Every structure is written in C-alpha cells, then in structure tokens.
Amino acid sequence: MEAVVPLRTTFTATATAASTARPRLSFQPLAKNFAFSRLIPAGISRTDRARSSLQCPPVRVQQDGSAVVSEDTISEEDALKIKEWEVERLQDEIAASQGIRIRRRPPTGPPLHYVGPFEFQVENEGNTPCNILEEIIWYKDKEVLQMKERTPLSALKKAISSAPPTRDFLGALRRSYSRTGLPGLIAEVKKASPSRGVLREDFNPVEIAKAYEKGGAACLSVLTDEKYFQGSFENLEAIRNAGVECPLLCKEFVVDAWQIYYARIKGADAILLIAAVLPDLDIMYMTKICKLLGLTALVEVHDEREMDRVLGIDGIELIGINNRDLGTFKVDISNTKNLLEGERGKRIHEEGIIVVGESGLFTPADVAYVQEAGVKAVLVGESLVKQKDPAKGISELFGKDISCEGHSI
Numbered sequence: 001m002e003a004v005v006p007l008r009t010t011f012t013a014t015a016t017a018a019s020t021a022r023p024r025l026s027f028q029p030l031a032k033n034f035a036f037s038r039l040i041p042a043g044i045s046r047t048d049r050a051r052s053s054l055q056c057p058p059v060r061v062q063q064d065g066s067a068v069v070s071e072d073t074i075s076e077e078d079a080l081k082i083k084e085w086e087v088e089r090l091q092d093e094i095a096a097s098q099g100i101r102i103r104r105r106p107p108t109g110p111p112l113h114y115v116g117p118f119e120f121q122v123e124n125e126g127n128t129p130c131n132i133l134e135e136i137i138w139y140k141d142k143e144v145l146q147m148k149e150r151t152p153l154s155a156l157k158k159a160i161s162s163a164p165p166t167r168d169f170l171g172a173l174r175r176s177y178s179r180t181g182l183p184g185l186i187a188e189v190k191k192a193s194p195s196r197g198v199l200r201e202d203f204n205p206v207e208i209a210k211a212y213e214k215g216g217a218a219c220l221s222v223l224t225d226e227k228y229f230q231g232s233f234e235n236l237e238a239i240r241n242a243g244v245e246c247p248l249l250c251k252e253f254v255v256d257a258w259q260i261y262y263a264r265i266k267g268a269d270a271i272l273l274i275a276a277v278l279p280d281l282d283i284m285y286m287t288k289i290c291k292l293l294g295l296t297a298l299v300e301v302h303d304e305r306e307m308d309r310v311l312g313i314d315g316i317e318l319i320g321i322n323n324r325d326l327g328t329f330k331v332d333i334s335n336t337k338n339l340l341e342g343e344r345g346k347r348i349h350e351e352g353i354i355v356v357g358e359s360g361l362f363t364p365a366d367v368a369y370v371q372e373a374g375v376k377a378v379l380v381g382e383s384l385v386k387q388k389d390p391a392k393g394i395s396e397l398f399g400k401d402i403s404c405e406g407h408s409i
C-alpha cells in the first residue's frame with residue numbers, strides 16, 4: 001500500500017533523467033494525517049546513532065513536488081529518525097526566525113536514495129559548520145549526549161538535594177561596585193581560546209583563582225569547555241574545593257538544561273547562556289531552572305537584535321555584552337557602548353539589570369570606557385591570565401589596587 005505524503009520538495013535545479021545536476025531537497029513537515037506516531041513505539045528515546053545514521057525510506061517524487069512514500073517499507077526505527085530530523089529542522093527554523101544563525105546540529109538530511117528514474121541527493125554543504133561557534137555547538141551537542149548517558153538527570157537531581165548552597169553572584173558584583181566605585185570584576189580562569197591559542201603554559205587554575213581573589217576580583221569565571229578552551233569541570237570543582245570564596249561562573253556552551261544541573265553539582269554559582277545559540281524559549285526555560293537551583297544566569301548578547309530579544313524576556317537580571325563576535329573573533333569594545341545607548345540603556349537602568357562588559361579589556365582606559373557606557377561589571381580573561389602575577393594584573397587593569405587590603409579604598 002502506498003500513502004501519498006506531502007513531503008514537499010523544493011528544487012533549486014531541475015533534474016532530468018539525463019541530468020547530473022543535484023537539486024536541493026528541502027523537506028517540509030509531514031502532514032498531520034500521516035500518523036508516524038503510531039509507528040513509533042513508546043519509550044524510544046533519541047540516540048546519537050539514530051541522528052547520525054539517517055536513512056531515507058523509499059520516496060518517489062511526483063511531478064507536482066509531492067513525494068510518495070511506501071508506508072509498508074518504513075521501519076519503526078526509520079520513521080522515528082525522520083520525525084526527529086523534522087523536529088530538529090523545525091527548531092532550526094524557529095531559531096532562524098529569531099535571527100539565530102547557529103544551528104544546533106548539522107542538518108544531515110535523509111541521504112541519497114534511489115527514487116525511480118531520477119536520483120536526488122540532499123546537498124551536503126549545509127553539514128559544514130558556518131563558523132567556529134557553530135562548530136563548537138555541534139561538538140558540544142554530541143559531548144552532552146554522552147555525558148547525559150553517563151550521569152542521567154535523576155542522579156544529578158539527587159546529588160543537588162545534598163549539595164552546599166550557592167553563593168550570591170549578583171550580590172558580590174553589587175558589593176564590589178559600591179566598595180570600589182569601579183565595575184565589579186569577574187576574573188576569568190582561561191587557559192586557551194580558539195582565537196588566541198594557549199594564553200598561559202604554566203596553567204594552575206587554583207593558584208590563578210586564589211591570586212584573582214587576593215587581587216580584588218568580585219567573582220571568578222571558569223572555562224569548562226575542554227576541546228576549544230582547554231578548560232574542565234575538574235578545574236571548577238578544584239577551585240570551589242580549594243576554599244576560594246568568590247562566587248563562580250561556569251563558562252560553558254549550554255545547549256541542554258542538563259548542563260545547568262551538572263554545573264550546579266560541580267560548584268557553580270552562575271552559568272552563561274548565549275543568546276546567539278539559544279532561542280527565546282530556551283532562555284526563558286533555562287533562566288527558570290537557574291533560579292530553581294539558586295544559580296545566577298548571565299545571558300550574553302552580541303548585537304542589538306540579541307539585546308532586544310533578551311530584554312523581552314521576564315526575570316533577566318544579568319546581561320553580558322560580548323565585545324567579541326564569537327563567530328568571527330572580531331573584538332570591538334565600542335560594542336558595549338553601542339548596545340547601551342538610547343532606549344535600551346534607559347530600559348536596562350529602569351529594570352535594575354546589571355550589565356557586564358565582556359572581552360577585549362586591557363587597560364584602565366578600556367575599563368573607564370565601558371563604565372562610562374553604563375556597565376557595573378567587567379569580565380576579563382586574557383589581560384589578567386597572561387600576567388606572571390594575576391593579582392598585580394588586576395591593579396594594572398584598574399589603574400589602582402582594588403583588593404580588600406588596598407590603600408586606595
């Protein structure tokens with residue numbers, strides 16, 4: 001039996017039997033009346049294997065652009081894979097409508113399949129990441145999937161019930177600002193980055209964290225991404241267990257709420273959420289989870305559109321403006337100023353949102369510039385971590401000693 005399924009296809013090239021051209025097929029959501037759900041056994045969960053080995057069922061493309069699928073020959077497993085693939089494409093479409101260019105996963109479509117006299121192939125160029133951020137996200141997605149298999153959410157929730165309380169990240173920034181009159185410092189424990197390579201060979205995360213605290217940092221940021229930043233959750237845990245008092249930001253590429261629970265277990269007091277990666281609904285949902293777990297969410301934006309999206313979400317308390325474009329690595333500290341000008345700045349001020357100026361800050365003039373623009377905190381990595389004595393680096397960055405023992409306070 002054959003069912004006609006409006007798996008509509010869009011052709012960017014016209015294929016003829018003799019043609020070797022490969023038209024692009026863009027599959028649209030399946031019709032409601034085609035009940036794949038009845039083919040999908042309850043309890044089947046998404047697996048990495050299922051995602052990466054998509055096989056197309058026999059599809060015959062008709063002249064009007066619809067496709068004919070032989071229902072009998074679709075296995076339950078294939079049906080599930082197709083459904084998952086469709087859901088992922090739909091999620092990408094929603095994200096794209098919010099201006100998000102980063103796709104959560106490679107759009108590996110149903111691959112080559114013989115469809116009668118014509119042969120079509122889903123174009124594969126889309127399966128190459130469009131920039132470094134997308135590459136990181138695709139890798140992260142797989143990494144998290146494996147981590148979740150090792151430690152399911154239920155285990156994390158259980159561990160959280162006996163975890164020590166979190167520290168007040170926002171409070172520490174506010175206190176520091178009123179103590180020094182300067183933006184509260186979030187000093188970053190960062191060994192390397194894709195744009196700058198290794199920043200410090202003799203990298204001892206606990207020693208660096210202690211030096212930052214001694215130098216007057218209000219909070220610390222700890223990179224936990226291993227592949228691209230040479231960070232780790234072990235570093236975060238070690239710093240927390242070494243008696244450092246500063247609240248800790250888990251600097252991670254969050255794509256799944258599971259990571260928030262994991263960060264909490266590993267000693268985080270705050271976590272980064274990147275608006276260039278997460279659609280509005282994810283940000284809403286994840287900030288709620290953060291609140292539930294006692295974590296502060298630092299929501300990072302890079303341009304006006306991201307800022308406006310984030311300002312439209314209720315309950316945002318801390319926004320980071322990244323001066324570095326994570327896609328191109330271009331750094332421009334005037335980005336902080338531009339995003340805080342006019343109505344946006346007014347609204348942020350009225351709503352009592354704290355803004356963090358992030359990346360590319362090296363001198364007292366840089367700090368003064370972003371403070372003038374309206375930030376109450378700064379996030380600094382490279383210029384501090386590269387210093388032989390990171391505590392001294394802090395005094396040099398601010399142009400004065402901001403430590404609690406400092407004379408100028």
Ligand SMILES: O=P(O)(O)OC[C@@H](O)[C@@H](O)c1c[nH]c2ccccc12
Nearest residue numbers: 322358359360361379380381382383
């Ligand atoms: O080393 P810098 O230029 O001082 O930047 C620190 C911090 O802002 C940067 O590491 C950062 C900002 N947002 C991120 C998101 C992911 C990874 C890293 C980042």
